[in-house]
């Protein structure tokens with residue numbers, strides 16, 4: 721995952737999630753080359769690692785020229801004192817400004833180098849999941865870092881107040897909502913238990 725430093729970007733409340741849209745950033749996997757479109761958040765986490773869920777999860781959504789989607793996800797763990805990861809503390813310190821759907825705020829000086837390092841230096845869980853139910857054939861390649869990112873309680877509470885509970889929309893990409901899955905999740909909240917595999921991800 722390669723994302724250059726960003727001077728400024730829009731952080732927007734879409735109703736279903738809060739999202740930062742970006743036009744720079746790449747992901748190289750064994751099966752493709754993808755361009756970053758956006759990253760967004762879920763609380764609580766949509767993935768469980770060794771059956772453990774986490775308070776927050778971020779999804780970096782990439783597409784290749786053919787429209788195939790790859791998502792890189794990180795879960796968060798809260799720290800008891802001080803500040804956590806500088807990138808996400810920076811972004812989430814402004815989430816209270818976009819409490820209403822349709823609102824947005826600018827975020828500044830985003831640096832992703834350490835996040836790419838975090839991804840490359842820890843085991844990655846991978847699986848393929850369909851964005852939509854059959855007969856749709858579009859598959860999403862999911863890559864989930866096994867090692868949580870740290871976040872302060874203060875900024876976790878801030879984003880939780882805005883998102884409430886939005887982890888049921890599993891694998892939902894804006895513009896490609898999966899109504900059957902959403903409806904099914906009303907009956908059975910969907911989470912993914914992920915299994916470890918080895919991967920080359922750059």
Ligand SMILES: [Zn+2]
Pocket residue numbers: 760761762779891892
């Ligand atoms: Zn997501």
